[in-house]
Amino acid sequence: MNIKAPFYCLLFASIFLLYSCQDDESFDDDFGVAFGIRQDKNLADYEAVAAANNPALPNFKAVIAFSYSLDGSAKAEYIASGTLIAPQWILTAAHNFYDASEQKKPAPVKGITIKIGDDPNTPTQTYSVSQIVIHPTWLHGNQDFQHANDLCLVKLASPITSITPVKLHSTSTESLGSTIWFCGFGDYSQAPGQNPNLESKKHTIENILDRKVEGLKTTHETTVYLGGLLAFDFDDPIGAINALGDNIVNADEGILGAGTSSAGAVNLEGATVEGDSGGPLFVKNGSVWELAGVLSGGATDPVPGHKKSDYGDISVFTRVSTSYTWIQSVIK
Numbered sequence: 017m018n019i020k021a022p023f024y025c026l027l028f029a030s031i032f033l034l035y036s037c038q039d040d041e042s043f044d045d046d047f048g049v050a051f052g053i054r055q056d057k058n059l060a061d062y063e064a065v066a067a068a069n070n071p072a073l074p075n076f077k078a079v080i081a082f083s084y085s086l087d088g089s090a091k092a093e094y095i096a097s098g099t100l101i102a103p104q105w106i107l108t109a110a111h112n113f114y115d116a117s118e119q120k121k122p123a124p125v126k127g128i129t130i131k132i133g134d135d136p137n138t139p140t141q142t143y144s145v146s147q148i149v150i151h152p153t154w155l156h157g158n159q160d161f162q163h164a165n166d167l168c169l170v171k172l173a174s175p176i177t178s179i180t181p182v183k184l185h186s187t188s189t190e191s192l193g194s195t196i197w198f199c200g201f202g203d204y205s206q207a208p209g210q211n212p213n214l215e216s217k218k219h220t221i222e223n224i225l226d227r228k229v230e231g232l233k234t235t236h237e238t239t240v241y242l243g244g245l246l247a248f249d250f251d252d253p254i255g256a257i258n259a260l261g262d263n264i265v266n267a268d269e270g271i272l273g274a275g276t277s278s279a280g281a282v283n284l285e286g287a288t289v290e291g292d293s294g295g296p297l298f299v300k301n302g303s304v305w306e307l308a309g310v311l312s313g314g315a316t317d318p319v320p321g322h323k324k325s326d327y328g329d330i331s332v333f334t335r336v337s338t339s340y341t342w343i344q345s346v347i348k
């Protein structure tokens with residue numbers, strides 16, 4: 017295992033993409049009081065929900081880990097998350113495999129491994145990848161979160177038959193104020209109490225949907241691609257820091273638009289961290305938990321003195337329903 021401390025990669029807009037990159041520096045100094053999880057909870061509480069397979073909750077088994085290199089070598093130094101949406105297709109974020117500010121071309125498939133199970137250190141199965149399909153306008157230069165095109169479809173070399181794929185949310189009926197779940201393999205290895213030499217286990221977080229944005233669009237050649245965003249904030253238990261409940265403080269929040277947000281934390285309230293990129297945001301549609309968002313990044317400096325993934329963090333997702341047509345056109 018060669019996990020190095022990751023860092024946030026800044027992109028052209030001030031919203032950053034969550035990314036797991038090679039970096040020898042410790043980021044202990046960046047820890048706030050609540051790195052990704054409530055200060056009064058343990059990471060094990062969040063991991064237990066992912067492993068429990070409760071039928072009343074989303075199908076967390078379909079959430080997979082990627083380990084990969086950017087140059088196609090077998091030395092995987094990056095981690096990311098994704099969701100099985102068809103037996104041979106995984107939906108994730110484009111920036112995991114192609115960030116034009118860092119690379120000349122997307123990561124070769126031969127350097128990508130898919131890990132199944134709750135613990136990527138001891139995966140129950142591994143799969144290789146035959147193809148990655150990056151959103152056309154992301155691939156051709158519009159690598160800015162506000163284009164809402166941070167999406168990538170990963171085709172497996174062979175189908176996964178042991179896991180039921182997750183249903184995509186296609187109806188744009190995501191309900192502001194509703195409970196949502198996120199799941200991913202974000203890197204907590206440097207957090208207090210964790211083994212710094214191991215990859216972090218699959219974990220969930222619970223939150224409330226605070227924002228939805230639509231009407232974004234990009235064009236490649238003559239094709240127009242619609243896009244949208246979803247977002248939530250990381251509230252503290254007593255409701256002192258409500259990042260999306262106050263005034264719009266910067267351009268990032270401006271793109272998410274005006275609105276309200278509940279103050280105070282839900283039971284497993286959390287934020288997203290590096291390595292969670294590409295992981296799913298689930299919304300409940302009737303009785304079915306559907307994949308509604310793909311983790312892209314977070315708003316920069318949402319509250320004064322903010323440290324990454326601490327209370328006040330704002331997580332931003334590329335919306336699935338607004339890109340449903342493109343996704344279906346690839347995996348059909």
Ligand SMILES: [Ca+2]
Nearest residue numbers: 224249250251
């Ligand atoms: Ca919240």
Ligand SMILES: [Ca+2]
Nearest residue numbers: 249251277278
């Ligand atoms: Ca809030």
